Amino acid sequence: xxxxxxxxxxxxxxxxxxxxxxxxxxxxxxxxxxxxxxxxxxxxxxxxxxxxxxxxxxxxxxxxxxxxxxxxxxxxxxxxxxxxxxxxxxxxxxxxxxxxxxxxxxxxxxxxxxxxxxxxxxxxxxxxxxxxxxxxxxxxxxxxxxxxxxxxxxxxxxxxxxxxxxxxxxxxxxxxxxxxxxxxxxxxxxxxxxxxxxxxxxxxxxxxxxxxxxxxxxxxxxxxxxxxxxxxxxxxxxxxxxxxxxxxxxxxxxxxxxxxxxxxxxxxxxxxxxxxxxxxxxxxxxxxxxxxxxxxxxxxxxxxxxxxxxxxxxxxxxxxxxxxxxxxxxxxxxxxxxxxxxxxxxxxx
Amino acid sequence: xxxxxxxxxxxxxxxxxxxxxxxxxxxxxxxxxxxxxxxxxxxxxxxxxxxxxxxxxxxxxxxxxxxxxxxxxxxxxxxxxxxxxxxxxxxxxxxxxxxxxxxxxxxxxxxxxxxxxxxxxxxxxxxxxxxxxxxxxxxxxxxxxxxxxxxxxxxxxxxxxxxxxxxxxxxxxxxxxxxxxxxxxxxxxxxxxxxxxxxxxxxxxxxxxxxxxxxxxxxxxxxxxxxxxxxxxxxxxxxxxxxxxxxxxxxxxxxxxxxxxxxxxxxxxxxxxxxxxxxxxxxxxxxxxxxxxxxxxxxxxxxxxxxxxxxxxxxxxxxxxxxxxxxxxxxxxxxxxxxxxxxxxxxxx
Ligand SMILES: Cc1ncc(COP(=O)(O)O)c(C=O)c1O
Ligand SMILES: Cc1ncc(COP(=O)(O)O)c(C=O)c1O
Numbered sequence: 001x002x003x004x005x006x007x008x009x010x011x012x013x014x015x016x017x018x019x020x021x022x023x024x025x026x027x028x029x030x031x032x033x034x035x036x037x038x039x040x041x042x043x044x045x046x047x048x049x050x051x052x053x054x055x056x057x058x059x060x061x062x063x064x065x066x067x068x069x070x071x072x073x074x075x076x077x078x079x080x081x082x083x084x085x086x087x088x089x090x091x092x093x094x095x096x097x098x099x100x101x102x103x104x105x106x107x108x109x110x111x112x113x114x115x116x117x118x119x120x121x122x123x124x125x126x127x128x129x130x131x132x133x134x135x136x137x138x139x140x141x142x143x144x145x146x147x148x149x150x151x152x153x154x155x156x157x158x159x160x161x162x163x164x165x166x167x168x169x170x171x172x173x174x175x176x177x178x179x180x181x182x183x184x185x186x187x188x189x190x191x192x193x194x195x196x197x198x199x200x201x202x203x204x205x206x207x208x209x210x211x212x213x214x215x216x217x218x219x220x221x222x223x224x225x226x227x228x229x230x231x232x233x234x235x236x237x238x239x240x241x242x243x244x245x246x247x248x249x250x251x252x253x254x255x256x257x258x259x260x261x262x263x264x265x266x267x268x269x270x271x272x273x274x275x276x277x278x279x280x281x282x283x284x285x286x287x288x289x290x291x292x293x294x295x296x297x298x299x300x301x302x303x304x305x306x307x308x309x310x311x312x313x314x315x316x317x318x319x320x321x322x323x324x325x326x327x328x329x330x331x332x333x334x335x336x337x338x339x340x341x342x343x344x345x346x347x348x349x
Numbered sequence: 350x351x352x353x354x355x356x357x358x359x360x361x362x363x364x365x366x367x368x369x370x371x372x373x374x375x376x377x378x379x380x381x382x383x384x385x386x387x388x389x390x391x392x393x394x395x396x397x398x399x400x401x402x403x404x405x406x407x408x409x410x411x412x413x414x415x416x417x418x419x420x421x422x423x424x425x426x427x428x429x430x431x432x433x434x435x436x437x438x439x440x441x442x443x444x445x446x447x448x449x450x451x452x453x454x455x456x457x458x459x460x461x462x463x464x465x466x467x468x469x470x471x472x473x474x475x476x477x478x479x480x481x482x483x484x485x486x487x488x489x490x491x492x493x494x495x496x497x498x499x500x501x502x503x504x505x506x507x508x509x510x511x512x513x514x515x516x517x518x519x520x521x522x523x524x525x526x527x528x529x530x531x532x533x534x535x536x537x538x539x540x541x542x543x544x545x546x547x548x549x550x551x552x553x554x555x556x557x558x559x560x561x562x563x564x565x566x567x568x569x570x571x572x573x574x575x576x577x578x579x580x581x582x583x584x585x586x587x588x589x590x591x592x593x594x595x596x597x598x599x600x601x602x603x604x605x606x607x608x609x610x611x612x613x614x615x616x617x618x619x620x621x622x623x624x625x626x627x628x629x630x631x632x633x634x635x636x637x638x639x640x641x642x643x644x645x646x647x648x649x650x651x652x653x654x655x656x657x658x659x660x661x662x663x664x665x666x667x668x669x670x671x672x673x674x675x676x677x678x679x680x681x682x683x684x685x686x687x688x689x690x691x692x693x694x695x696x697x698x
Contacts, residue, residue, distance in 0.1 A: 051402040056398070056401055057510075060409070064415060064544070066546070101553055149549065186529050186568065195413070197412050197541065198448075200449060219532035
């Protein structure tokens with residue numbers, strides 16, 4: 001496939017303090033841009049990262065046609081670069097896009113474009129524990145027209161941001177009682193931009209109460225636990241791990257499905273089924289709720305220390321042989337080419 | 350209030366065919382732009398309409414922080430310019446924005462900015478029946494940072510597009526059975542960009558079956574009728590008019606609330622209450638469903654000719670003394686300064 005390449009004159013690489021990276025604020029020297037117009041994707045371009053011109057009437061600003069992905073590139077001690085299950089992200093961005101009536105991105109544009117971009121910006125991928133390059137592919141409706149209908153013109157863009165091991169601090173959550181994230185028959189399963197803005201205000205209310213995140217419940221009854229803002233959620237009751245099934249309300253997380261597989265591989269008892277607020281509160285009261293954790297590409301696994309529902313608050317016990325650490329170690333081992341990868345999740349570039 | 354003004358060199362006005370306007374594709378010479386940064390709104394600027402620079406990492410592209418309004422300016426035979434209940438749009442854009450954790454736009458920026466913009470582009474407001482200037486105020490998150498949290502930087506923008514009397518053709522609708530527009534506790538009441546993209550795909554399925562729009566039902570049971578993509582919906586059963594109450598799932602339409610008031614003024618029996626699919630189908634079967642219509646700023650009132658639910662299809666009768674025409678005439682009369690305006694809805698600029 002043909003890719004037009006315009007390289008930057010002076011790399012910004014030396015100006016970046018890789019030991020003090022705020023997540024998602026620094027971008028690499030280049031980006032990939034591919035335009036869709038007249039029913040087809042044009043030749044992708046790699047060009048210097050920087051501001052781009054958009055019509056103020058671009059439909060993305062008015063009607064929210066925007067979907068994205070989040071993935072990472074990892075470098076091992078031999079300077080080889082790996083992706084983790086990138087097919088999942090490719091399939092998911094197109095599944096998300098279809099739900100918003102957007103054109104699907106061709107496989108070669110996605111993979112050859114990404115590969116070339118990572119070649120050009122290879123020096124931005126730092127090796128060493130916790131270091132990675134966060135990759136953000138996204139598709140937005142760029143056509144300048146404000147009638148409420150799908151756009152005829154889009155941009156597929158990949159930008160990259162160097163990331164360190166992500167420590168979000170101690171995380172406590174609120175189980176949603178009033179606000180909700182998505183409806184049956186809605187777009188909750190899609191990585192659609194609008195799903196995120198919708199969570200900011202309720203999450204800011206949680207912050208005021210001293211909680212970092214919300215675990216969303218089903219919108220009809222608020223009785224079944226679904227997922228957090230950018231993480232799927234697991235519960236350990238006794239030695240059994242439980243997580244909600246995916247549905248049209250829940251993002252089908254790559255980390256989540258990898259954990260489900262690893263649990264099976266390592267004979268950890270796992271159930272994928274509806275999880276009720278009542279069950280979790282009961283288990284917590286009896287001391288049977290040993291762990292809760294979130295899973296997602298950014299943080300891999302994020303232990304949850306406590307939760308609140310209505311007027312009840314719970315703290316989870318300190319635990320030494322936690323599933324959270326176990327899975328995190330396994331996943332990082334596979335991602336950084338340190339452990340056997342029996343499902344071929346790792347893809348060498 | 351201070352407004353910086355940069356006027357265009359050559360107006361595009363003469364290049365525009367005002368008898369053949371596609372909705373929302375042609376914009377006036379100028380736009381208003383006001384930046385929010387460091388916790389405050391800066392001096393608004395009026396400048397030539399045109400493409401603007403955005404970081405590819407601007408949060409609006411990733412997390413959908415974007416809300417908008419739709420309003421119109423009307424010119425009467427004396428060349429006076431009027432807005433219709435603009436306070437409603439001002440309050441609503443801020444209500445929408447708050448739900449997406451965005452800063453509220455100050456009253457003077459909104460009104461003085463809009464007034465000045467309409468002065469500068471006054472020649473774009475054509476008089477004569479059905480002509481108007483469609484006004485699109487919107488707020489978007491412009492900060493370049495891709496962590497999933499509210500932006501620190503925004504732009505409030507107003508663009509304007511000349512519009513003719515809007516005739517959407519014959520409209521038939523499907524009552525939603527599977528897909529849904531919004532959840533309890535969600536953002537359905539907000540004019541949030543993401544709500545619109547979410548409707549495009551189900552609506553495209555309706556198009557394939559020969560229906561132009563979907564009337565959304567509640568996501569939990571699909572039994573209660575709510576609103577259409579960009580219109581609230583009214584049902585006339587016998588001589589009684591019925592429309593769904595507003596809620597956190599439904600946009601509180603200005604046209605809708607004006608019709609409710611006019612119905613009271615003219616002693617038309619109106620009920621604002623839940624409307625079930627069953628009730629409407631029963632009424633249609635008995636021949637008691639005399640009319641259905643949508644209401645919204647763009648089309649004012651859009652008669653609905655028929656509907657489908659499950660495998661049942663219904664055609665509504667031709668009707669001479671329709672409520673749809675009655676309310677449309679009244680509303681246009683007030684908007685174009687031809688009828689008495691006893692509620693002071695008309696605002697002269
Ligand atoms: C809503 C939501 N849930 C869950 C996840 C976790 O998915 P993944 O493991 O694929 O990163 C994400 C994204 O990262 C998300 O945005
Ligand atoms: C979802 C939705 N419902 C209803 C309406 C009608 O509202 P209004 O009468 O204020 O234009 C609109 C917008 O125009 C809308 O976007």
